[in-house]
Amino acid sequence: MKMIIKTIAIIAMSLTLGGTAAAVEYTKGEVTKIDAKQKKLTIRHEELKNLDMPPMKMVFVVADEAMLEQLEEGQRIEFVAEKVNGRLTVTEIK
Numbered sequence: 001m002k003m004i005i006k007t008i009a010i011i012a013m014s015l016t017l018g019g020t021a022a023a024v025e026y027t028k029g030e031v032t033k034i035d036a037k038q039k040k041l042t043i044r045h046e047e048l049k050n051l052d053m054p055p056m057k058m059v060f061v062v063a064d065e066a067m068l069e070q071l072e073e074g075q076r077i078e079f080v081a082e083k084v085n086g087r088l089t090v091t092e093i094k
């Protein structure tokens, strides 16, 4: 009986870890322009797999204004972008 519980616990743990890894995938990019007033960020990004987008330079909005404070133009970042309310939004920056 103890053995079964242990096995279930291990399976549950690996499922949790696997789910987390799949959900957050960071993409590399370079900040080329910061527009704090509009809460916008221009990034030259590598392929965005979750958005099915090839590498390009484009404008994103940021989920949180505070994210811009830690950035400067020319900085290389790793970030997560998602479509939020129809707008391409940077939701996380490493």
Ligand SMILES: [Cu+2]
Pocket: 045, 053, 054, 055, 056, 057, 058
């Ligand atoms: Cu793009």
